Amino acid sequence: MTSAGNLATYNFAYLDEQTKRMIRRAILKAIAIPGYQVPFASREMPMPYGWGTGGVQVTASILGPDDTLKVIDQGADDTTNAVSIRAFFQKVANVKVTTKTGEATVIQTRHRIPEEPLTEGQVLVYQVPIPEPLRFLEPRETETRKMHALEEYGLMHVKLYEDIARNGHIATTYAYPVKVGERYVMDPSPIPKFDNPKMHRSQALQLFGAGREKRIYAIPPHTEVVSLDFEDYPFEIQKFEKPCALCGAENVYLDEVVLDDKGGRMFVCSDTDHCEDRRNAGHVGELGVAQTEAAE
């Protein structure tokens, strides 16, 4: 990343006002046509593409001085990627930052939707690597554009058919395709399908930015989001056998953590903020330590 000295000479939130206006226009169009991929003139950001420059540009364009920003990566606030992006916006926009889902006005994410339901006025910004859900079976951009325009989505079910033929069930677990507002089929970015139902009629505004592919798309609040499936193979989310080992939460997405080199492992909340909240509120999992005892 560029040094702080250089960044200090940049505009609020790094991007110049003209670029922000251009991106905001793309965002407004995306909101007006839920699930439709709007092309935009993606800019170079002082970080590699793999860091989610699409999401960063969207966040930079919507952030105001009064916003409170949360950044998560794999559900955690403390990974290198999340820490760096958060530090970047602290530096170039001097906004308040938080790890608390409930306190944030803007949440930039990769791989997860927070467990705590989002509320009116919040914006969730996704970093998207490949925005085109039809890409893997139809590499021609002219053809995929036509398929979206004419609502020809049979190919999405071909993909699911192949999944079942090969695995006996729909084995797609990430970036599971959805239909937005009964019209456009959309790739929800590499979130686990566990999170798909959270997109449905969410109170928050959801924005998706793909930097390398130069696309922005959106799900406005309260929009219907349906995961594609077959009548005899209905959509299902991942299920976990045990609750979180630290906070005892059920019905949350868990990550496997290796404890030692003898095969010891545990499953814990992938959403670190959610886990911490629960433990602070006195919930204790199988391998957790009660917070009051720990403090003594």
Place this chain on the structure above:
Amino acid sequence: MNSQPLLKVSDLSKFYGGRIGCTKVSFDLWPGEVLAIVGESGSGKTTLLNCVSTRLTADVGSVEYRMRDGQFRNLATMAEAERRFLMRTDWGFVHQNPADGLRMTVSAGANVGERLMAIGDRHYGQIRETAGDWLSRVEIGLDRIDDQPRAFSGGMRQRLQIARNLVTAPRLVFMDEPTGGLDVSVQARLLDLIRGLVQDLGLAAIVVTHDLAVARLLSHRMMVMKDGQVIEHGLTDRVLDDPREPYTQLLVSSILQV
């Protein structure tokens, strides 16, 4: 119901710059009828096929198709969404090279099932069962339903392409040199299969071929093309047994046959 043609082609012309693709072609196609378009390469037969099937836009003339509701529609003025829907439900298109008409990296079952899914079928078990039925009809073993066409022989690929096109019970199928590039023994078996399916299903078909034996075996009527024009047109047996045009006589006497 069969008292009217299925397709009416009037005065169709296509130019590539100053060069003629095909010019002033008119014909009717009746339900259940197989029409062969024969000629040497460069005669305009493939251009004509592509114009009639709307894969190319003609410069002059019209193609009208009788929809399932009995109404004739001019294909050039039909909205693109409706035309594409027509092409993947009521029509089929069999390419000479199966790779142009198949998805080579998805299974045989999904290749056949794709059209069903495209028109809204959402029951995996039923789609798979229908796909399996069609594989049997084109003599592909059910044990190959999950294999990709990459693993198939040329003849099998062509049969798979045919099944993929017929699964929605189309009324009209376009075929571009359907047996081209195959071994002679494989060709014979494929021709038998096509002939049987066309008869059983009562399909109308337009078959482009340079091979008069294919025209003889499959078609009721044939048109001979040369330099973009139809120079002879009649019942297949009549044209082949009693050709009137000198050029057709040369073709039939094999002098011009490749």
